[in-house]
Amino acid sequence: MLNCRNLSKKFERSLFDKLSINLEKGEILAITGPSGCGKTTLLRCICGLEKLDSGSIFLNGKEITNSPAEVRNIGLLFQKPVLYPHLSVSGNLSLASRDNHDKALTEVGLSGFGNRDVHTLSGGEGQRVALARALLANPRVLLLDEPFSALDSDLSLKLINDVRALLKSRECPAILVTHNIEEAELFSDRIINLLDSIN
Amino acid sequence: MNSLQKIFGAIAVVLYTIITIAPIVFALDRLILVSGFNPTFWVQSLDKNYVSQGTIGFTFIQSFFSTILTILIGFPIAWVLGRHSWPFKAFLRSILTLPFVIPAIIAAMGVLTITGPYGLDIRTEESTWWWTLILSHAWFNIALIIRFCEPVLSTLNPNLEEQLLLLPNGVTFYSRLKNLWIPVLAPAVAAASCMTFVFSFTSFALVKWITVRDKTLESTMAEVSSSSGIQGYMESSSDIVLGASLIQFLVLLISLWLMSVLQRKRQTKWQQASENLVQNKNTKGWLVLAPAIFFVQLPLLSVILGSLRVRDASADSTSFKWSTAGWSEALQGSYSFPPLSEALFNSMIYSFTTLIIALPLGYALASTIHILEEKNLHLSKILEIYTMLPFALSAAMIGLGVMLGIIKLNPSAAYDFWFLPVLAHVIITVPFVVRIILPALRSLDLNYEENAKVLGMSKLNRFLKIKLPLMKGSILVATVFTLAMSLGEFGASFIVARNSEWTTLPLLIDSLRGKPMKDPLTVPASNAVATVLMIITMILFLVVESFRNQKDRGMF
Amino acid sequence: MNNFFLTKVVIVTLVLTPLFSGCLSEESSDNELVIVTYDVNALSDSMISQFENNTGIEIKMIKVDDAGSILSYLIQNEGTGTIDLAIGLDNTYLPTAIELDLLKEVNVNQTLLSRLNSSKMQPLKPYEGKLATPFDMGYICLNYDSSVVDGLNFTVPTGLWDLTEPEWKGKVAFPSPITSSPGRGFMLATLDYFSWQSNDEDFGNWWTAMKENDVIITSGWSEAYETHYTGGYGEYTEGYIGDAHITVSYCHSPGVESWYNGNWTKSASLDISKTAFFQVEYASAIKGGNSENAEKFIEYLISPNVNSQMPIENLMYSVLEGEDLPEENGYRFHSLIPSDPALISNHDIGRNMELWLEEWNLAMTKSE
Structure with a gap:
């Protein structure tokens, strides 16, 4: 489904070099590595927010290496949820799709939150709204940039399970980057260590 | 890109x-x-021509003292406003910073009414001309001090002060001043002072109407501008405009540069909360706020009252009556003075x-x-x-x-x-x-x-x-x-x-004022126009204030 | 601010763009008369609308600050053919305008103005050619507050040097000859007073002495008269300071005061030889402009119906034969006709004005 071939990116030092990733339909992959090793940059390159030095990315057999982010249809969950303060929860969701807000909110366990002001959400709730929004956009791949790391452990555990279940039920492939091995094991089908892949 | x-x-x-x-x-x-093209000559011409003689010195000196006075008046207000909680704080702040958007010519009219023969009657004193100008500049610019300092004070993480109180170097007020408040506030005060200096430096309408004998570079330029740029006719006007422009340009450039340096400094250094953290009340603070509100509103009030107060035209008497004749005059207009509606x-x-x-x-x-x-x-x-x-x-x-x-x-x-x-x-x-x-x-x-x-x-x-x-x-x-x-x-x-x-x-305000004032309606009519302009400006200002985001801490 | 904001901006811009282009492409038509003038009261509403109604000519006014600005404006716009008529150049500025070849001759019947031209003294004669037509006049001279300058508190000056005495320190206000035409007129008078023709240095010395005696120099007439002068109506005005008992105004200003105050004034004119300057204000057609319409307006301006109203409408003398100030409320009674005004010809003014202004400037900036 998603083929990344020989991805390289330098940023003062080499972050990843000739890294190849293959993601099957419905597969959830975790990429681990210590902070600052280039995990986030990798995701940003895959979804198109940053340019690769070299390498190519294929989605369903079509090359998307040079397509702008907004047409790739690859979703991204940021480390801290990015919610637009000028919009309500529902307004934030409508940035992805006009319909099915109730269903999407129920899926993430926040039914009835549509009219809430985003200021009033807790960290976990915020991340769930961001997830609901990302899924509403029907991404062909969802990228997750340590979205659970800012939450306390009970909450993150629950969220990890919920998100995994949701992704599996939709057969949406996903890549999670995290420095937390335990989290990676719980969430994913397969784990790559970024440092291993460099060396 | x-x-x-x-x-x-x-x-x-x-x-x-x-x-x-x-x-x-x-x-x-x-x-x-x-x-x-001879910049040295341009600048020298300022002192060689009677029209512009002494303006450089006066411009610098009055800007300097205006800035000092602005800090002296504005800082206590900013402190009291920022360090304590107030009912209707946003509204209070709006009122106190209102002068900044009021056109200078309105302030000038207000000051004339207050100091004139039918107000305090102190305009005959020579010293009045000087300190009313300085005070008017302060009136304008205290908004800058408040805008720059008040958010720093009200959103500063209280832990910073609390922690200092518990440390040996923070037990006295002086030591807290030295170790916390001055470093926290200095960039904001300096940036506001810079802007105050610039605004005072280029002041025109206030100088034109309030000051007697002395002129700023700006008002001198306006005076000679109509005869400048003409070859073979009153060429000294061109020299003066160029000289004054050059000095202004340099002063403003330096100030802008300083401003940007200071602004960068005050943005990064201190831990600021995103919202108001100051909660304690302080009733004594009214001793500062009440006079401040009075000071700010007085010239505006006097403009409104001045539009309704008409001198009785009989012989040399100086009695007054309340009347809307000034308004009728302003609304009616004439060939030389278009009606208020047209303006x-x-x-x-x-x-x-x-x-x-x-x-x-x-x-x-x-x-x-x-x-x-x-x-x-x-x-x-x-x-x-x-x-x-x-x-x-x-x-x-x-x-x-x-x-x-x-x-x-x-x-x-x-x-x-x-x-x-x-x-x-x-x-x-x-x-x-x-x-x-x-x-x-x-x-x-x-x-x-x-x-x-x-x-x-x-x-x-x-x-x-x-x-x-x-x-x-x-x-x-x-x-x-x-x-x-x-x-x-x-x-x-x-x-x-x-x-x-x-x-x-x-x-229209200016030309009505410039008209021979023999006509008792001249002053009320110009005040009526000033009132209209003032009210529109006030409404605009209140609109923007009601939308102002707490986090907006831009220049204005 | 909603999503439609940008749309709105675009729409409004589109709507306004034709307005802009319309304004730019507008050509001046034959039925238009562009007048450049300062706030002379001579051009009253009723008078202008009457002219417009009678002739079908539409008047466009360009207002500048003072007579000097009229001249500057004419020079700046020289050769553009955009101005038809200038109203308010006086005899301190007119010669320069003529020297610079800015004006155009018109054929206006000036027979009614015979009184002016009958003056026997050449230097007092106003400009007589076809380039400019006088429409009002008056003498510029020193005015004093007779309630203070009464011979007890202050001696009434009998010569200009008296004003350099300590008792007058800071008590005299003059409009500047650089920026004001009454100021210029008075400066010209002082030239004659100190007989510049014999190359006397007294002119410069007197002005330097005045400066050392803290003379108040204001940018315009109104600041000197309304803000500083104690003898006039200035004391009823809000900017009033009242620190000068002598100023420069018109010899008939006390008459105007009296006329307004119901036959009472404390202001009086000083009749000192060679200190009064005879000022005439002119209307002139401008080169490149529509002189036909200009001519019509000038004729209208000096027609008996309009011009006889000058003392009331414009507070200046009419230029018509047989007209005088009204007797009512002591207008004429309090208006002095100077017995020995300064004699400076238009020719000399045209040739030397810049030079004299430089001399004045030098005298005023001389360090002690």
Whole structure:
């Protein structure tokens, strides 16, 4: 489904070099590595927010290496949820799709939150709204940039399970980057260590 | 930077150059043609001509003392307002910072009414002229001190002070002052002082009306501008305008540079909460706030009262009666003095047209600078300074530029082109729009834009649904600021608006005042016009205040 | 701010653009008369609308600050053909305008103005050619507050040097000859007073002495008269300071005061030889402009109906034969006709004005 071939990116030092990733339909992959090793940059390159030095990315057999982010249809969950303060929860969701807000909110366990002001959400709730929004956009791949790391452990555990279940039920492939091995094991089908892949 | 952005940015820069820089170049070209290129001579001519003798010294000295007095009056207000909780705090702050948007000519009318023979009757004292000018400048600019210092005080993490109280070096008030308050507040105070100095330095309407004998560089320029730029006729006028412009340009450039250094400093250093953390009440603070409110509102009140107080015209008596005759006079108008409604209409159309041009242009420039900051820092710095150039020019110079420029292009436009004053207003307001929009663009969380991209939103959609709404506050501030500045603009309009059909509210106030005051209705009529202008400005200001986001800590 | 903001901006811009282009392309028509003038009261509403109604000519006014600005404006717009008529150049500025060849001859019947031209003294004669037509006049001279300058508190000056005495320190206010035409007129009078023709240095010395005696120099007439002068109506005005008992105004200003105050004034004119300057204000057609319409307006301006109203409408003398100030409320009674006004010819003014202004400037900036 998603083929990344020989991805390289330098940023003062080499972050990843000739890294190849293959993601099957419905597969959830975790990429681990210590902070600052280039995990986030990798995701940003895959979804198109940053340019690769070299390498190519294929989605369903079509090359998307040079397509702008907004047409790739690859979703991204940021480390801290990015919610637009000028919009309500529902307004934030409508940035992805006009319909099915109730269903999407129920899926993430926040039914009835549509009219809430985003200021009033807790960290976990915020991340769930961001997830609901990302899924509403029907991404062909969802990228997750340590979205659970800012939450306390009970909450993150629950969220990890919920998100995994949701992704599996939709057969949406996903890549999670995290420095937390335990989290990676719980969430994913397969784990790559970024440092291993460099060396 | 993609090609669309490039084209967009290039159009904005070209348009800005045509509208703003070209007239100034025309003016300089014409003046230098007359005076020759000899900057030392220009500056020396200021002291060689009786008209401008002593203006350099006076301009510097009054700006210096205006700045000091502004801090002395403004700081206690900012402190009390920021360090304690107040009922209707936002409203209090609005009232106290209102003078900043009130046109200078209105303040001048107010001061004259207060100090004049039917007020305190202290204008006969020579010292009055000096300290009323300084005090008027303080009246204007305390808003800057409040705006810059109050948020620092009210959002400073209280732990910082609490921790210090528990440390050996923080037990005394003095030590806390030294170790906390001065380092925290110094950049804000310094930045506000810088701006106060600049505004006092280029003061025109207040100097024209309040000060006697002494003149600032700006008011001197306005006085001789009509005879400048002419070869073989009163050439000293051109020397004076060039000399005064050069000094102003340098002073403003240095101040702007200082400002930007200070602003960077005060943004980064201290831990600030996103909301108001100060909770304690302080009833004694009213001892500062109540007189401050009185001080701020007095000139405005006196303008309103002055519009209703009519001198009894009989013989040499000095009795007064309350009457709306001044208003009728202003509403009626005459050939030389258009009716209030016409001036109001002109002012409205001029300011809205100014807005329609200056806001998109300023936004486009700010956005181009912002985009360039990532791609080409040098170019963005150059462009940023380029957009600030009009700041360093006096209104008189801008007026002169527009005038000479239009004569060169199409002479009949000087009286036929009804929108001519708009050009001057655009030149004056565009830099402000850039200054307001740019920090807001910079403070926009990059994640917002990126997240919208991965959600698949198109460029236009991102602009309309994400950027504009997030920038709402700043755009509104820029809108109101542009409208208010255009409505109250006096210096440049004074030179540009030759056709009496183009009279704006401030020009009408000025020309009504300039009319022989034998007519007892002259003063009430001019105060009536001033009242209208003041009320419009106040409404605009209150609108922007009610929308002002707590987190907005831009320049204004 | 909503999503429609941008749309709105675009729409409004589109709507306004034609307005702009309309304004730019507008050509001046035959039925238009462009007048450049300062706020002369001579051009009253009723008078202008009457002219417009009678002739069908539409008047466009360009207002500048003062007579000097009229001249500057004419020079700046020279050769553009955009101005038809200048109203308010006086005999301190007119010679320069003629020297610079800015004006155009018109054929206006000046027979009614015979009184002016009958003056026997050449230097007092106003300009007589076809380039400019006088429409009002008056003498510029020193005015004093007779309630203070009564011979007890202050001695009534009998010569200009008296004003350099300590008792007058800071008590005299003059409008500046650089920026004001009454100021210019008075400066010209002092030239004659100190007989510049014999190359006397007294002119410069007197002005330097005045400066050392803290003379108040204001940018315009109104600031000197309304803000500083104690003898006039200024004391009823809000900017009033009242620190000068002598100022420069018109010899008939006390008459105007009296006329307004119901036959009472404390202001009086000083009749000192060679200190009064005879000022005439002119209307002139401008080169390149529509002289036909200009001519019509000038004729209208000096027609008996209009011009006889000058003392009331414009507070100046009419230029018509047989007209005088009204007797009512002591207008004429309190208006002095100077017995020995300064004699400076138009020719000399045209040739030397710049030079004299430089001399004045030098005298005023001389360090002690």
